[in-house]
Amino acid sequence: MFEYSKISDMCIKCGKCIPTCTIHQVNPDEVTSPRGFIELLGDYQKGAIELDREAKDIFESCFLCTNCVDVCPNDLPTDMIIEEVRADIAKKYGIAWYKRAFFWLLRHRFVMDLANKLGFVFHSCALKKEPKGRGLLPRFELPMIKKDRLLPSLKSKSFLNKYPSRLNKEKGPKVAIFIGCLANYNYTQIGDSLVDILKTLGYEIFIPKKQLCCGAPAYFTGDFDTVEYLTKKNIEYFESFIDEVEAIIIPEATCSAMIRHDWEVFFENRGMDAWAERTRKLNKKIYMATEWLYHHTKLSDILAKKGKRLPTITYHDACHARKVQGIWQEPRALLAKNYQLKEMEDPNRCCGFGGVTIQTEKFHLAEAAGKPKAAMIAQSGAQVVSAECSACRVQISNSLYQNGVEAVFKNPVELIAEALKED
16 A cells, blocks of 8 residues: 555644645535545555545545645645545546546547547537537537536547648757647647647657557546556657657646656656656656747747737646646746736636546536636636646636636647737
8 A cells, every 4th residue: 555644644734735725615624625635545544444435535526736735835745645545446446437438548549539530520419519619518418418518629630640740851950749638639729839830930840640648537537557558658659759859849738747747756656666767868858838939949039029919818827837847937928929918816726627537527526616717717808818738728618618708718839829820
């Protein structure tokens, strides 16, 4: 068993984590707070409590937003120990069939591509476009999905299948793109925009066709067999071309945080030190998109020459960008060159996506967490809300729709590409 009590003994019970906790904000109970989680996990290891269905429900209610880690005076990894206990839960109770099916698809890109094509062909039978183009709405009640819930868009062809593996051949330094599953299948305009930006900057673009999911959905759910499979396959593949590129660029906060942070933690907790070291070596060349574009290119200067333009935007700090990777200034600095940037009341507040279990079995919690974020966006008066995270896009778009807010969501690379096209 993981050493939960070691973390529990380090907790000084100061309570600084409680006001920041996403689940505690919508379900104010000491049990569903970081301090409560830590105490219960210590008791679980000591045999004082059973990992029964009540405990399962409690540990699966955490959004893994890392707010608690961000403010903890002892830097306790509450998110990590929740992820570890979810693996214990998966071993004891199994994983729901639809989650297992989804994780199996993540292992098999060809079948996932086929499922995406079939879904696109037949989606109009059950889904219709939302008037503002923010996603799809069910025509009738679906299993686990209410009729008024906004779902991600579907594309006829994935980003990875849309382009050849090399673009702008031998035109300049070479960079690779890791696209992420939602941007690959649902929001392909993100990848399109990143390609346009890199072409403008004069880079040769390598699109690694054998890349697999980063493993985040399985990791946050406790399916560690799938995590191990995906991480090792990706590491071996990345190593085959890492010396040929200046960087692997990721326009997704969750994927980037998983690769740059969680892969190493996962291997270290399993005693796979050699794999952890291989991850650390790769990480020297892995960046979030706006981080790399701001620090390693002349994009800021190019954008500055374009001048200001509408619309007004507000920026949401994705948990896996600001809190896990410390990236929040770079996208704002790039966007401010061309857009009127108006901050919402609390850009750092979690949007409430929470992962596969929250989005399927506990969606009422996601709705409750999303409502105040939608209100902040509305209060800002911005026409567009931006964040470098497609999971946030799914959640925030739904929150905006359900709460009658007119703003639309765009990834910062989309907005930057639009600004570059302006004369």
